Amino acid sequence: MNEKNQKVIGVLTSGGDAPGMNAAVRAVVRSAIKKNMQVMGVRRGYNGLINGDMSEMNIRSVSNVLHRGGTMLLTARCNEFKTEEGQNQAVEVCKQMGIDGMVIIGGDGSFMGARALSLKGIPCIGIPGTIDNDIACTDYTIGFDTALNTAVEAIDRLRDTSESHDRCSVVEVMGHGAGHLALYASVACGGTACWVNEIGFDVDRDVIEKINSSIRTGKHNFIVIVSEGITDVHHLARYIEEKTGVESRATVLGHIQRGGTPTARDRIIASQMGCYAVDLLEQGIGNRVVIQKNAKIIDYDILEALTMKKGLDRGLLEVNQIINI
Numbered sequence: 001m002n003e004k005n006q007k008v009i010g011v012l013t014s015g016g017d018a019p020g021m022n023a024a025v026r027a028v029v030r031s032a033i034k035k036n037m038q039v040m041g042v043r044r045g046y047n048g049l050i051n052g053d054m055s056e057m058n059i060r061s062v063s064n065v066l067h068r069g070g071t072m073l074l075t076a077r078c079n080e081f082k083t084e085e086g087q088n089q090a091v092e093v094c095k096q097m098g099i100d101g102m103v104i105i106g107g108d109g110s111f112m113g114a115r116a117l118s119l120k121g122i123p124c125i126g127i128p129g130t131i132d133n134d135i136a137c138t139d140y141t142i143g144f145d146t147a148l149n150t151a152v153e154a155i156d157r158l159r160d161t162s163e164s165h166d167r168c169s170v171v172e173v174m175g176h177g178a179g180h181l182a183l184y185a186s187v188a189c190g191g192t193a194c195w196v197n198e199i200g201f202d203v204d205r206d207v208i209e210k211i212n213s214s215i216r217t218g219k220h221n222f223i224v225i226v227s228e229g230i231t232d233v234h235h236l237a238r239y240i241e242e243k244t245g246v247e248s249r250a251t252v253l254g255h256i257q258r259g260g261t262p263t264a265r266d267r268i269i270a271s272q273m274g275c276y277a278v279d280l281l282e283q284g285i286g287n288r289v290v291i292q293k294n295a296k297i298i299d300y301d302i303l304e305a306l307t308m309k310k311g312l313d314r315g316l317l318e319v320n321q322i323i324n325i
């Protein structure tokens with residue numbers, strides 16, 4: 001509480017940035033102010049909480065950010081916050097600033113931090129913000145749609161040049177070990193092969209043989225999508241060329257997928273989740289994560305959320321297998 005007896009909440013973004021984080025911050029700030037709360041914007045993730053790097057936000061602090069990628073609050077990976085001392089320091093800062101609750105926008109690592117802080121007496125609400133869509137309890141994470149569309153646009157461009165040269169384009173997409181971006185991009189772009197961690201994969205059977213059998217049906221150009229961290233795509237391109245005779249090139253899409261103007265879907269879900277998070281804090285509820293399940297925004301226990309495993313959409317995997325030949 002502040003001297004005016006208003007509830008004080010903080011908001012931060014943590015881990016990898018994701019398009020739509022600004023829309024979530026904007027919703028948190030405006031809905032909290034509407035409920036007569038004071039809002040502190042904490043900079044650079046948990047670093048800002050440890051160092052007291054924060055300032056009060058008003059309804060105009062979040063003007064003209066709805067359509068911007070990145071995060072206006074900046075973000076960071078803060079190892080110090082993983083330690084007991086770091087967390088105690090953050091709690092101390094929250095007490096000094098009169099912070100009654102926090103909204104943490106980030107991925108599952110950030111939610112571990114939110115849980116730690118909640119257990120130490122600062123109620124925290126997590127909002128899933130990551131392009132990886134790898135948080136099990138929620139159907140959707142803010143940023144996924146924008147990153148997917150960015151990847152699709154880039155792969156479409158690669159297809160133009162691959163087609164012109166009768167080549168194979170091997171494309172690495174992000175995902176932090178999760179294959180959601182890769183699979184969705186493959187369905188949207190017609191990937192002849194899609195290599196993800198979640199399914200058993202054999203390069204000779206699932207890439208080389210597939211390309212060779214497509215050649216037999218008259219296909220001349222190919223897109224092979226690989227989820228990051230599985231294999232060296234340059235090496236894979238050379239192997240494909242050697243085994244199929246199709247000239248191949250590799251492209252790592254990298255951080256391009258993290259930037260750019262958020263899609264309408266990301267802006268809308270981020271706005272809904274931001275308002276929902278403030279509703280929970282207003283009721284004094286913490287240790288929850290806001291999620292989207294069956295097109296509804298609801299909340300979930302953070303610990304349970306962190307113990308769940310998210311598999312790939314089996315139906316989509318099947319569709320990918322059937323039509324991308």
Ligand code: ADP
Nearest residue numbers: 015016077078081082106107108109110112113
């Ligand atoms: P993401 O939130 O996108 O999954 P990270 O896994 O890098 O990204 O986590 C972001 C930040 O969350 C870390 O830099 C750290 O500050 C905090 N964090 C991660 N794991 C823990 C943990 N076990 N305990 C406390 N804080 C954590």
Ligand code: F6P
Nearest residue numbers: 016130131132174175176177258
């Ligand atoms: O979690 C988002 C993400 O972009 C992952 O897809 C990727 O593995 C990772 O972050 C990259 O992290 P950094 O920006 O630290 O290189």
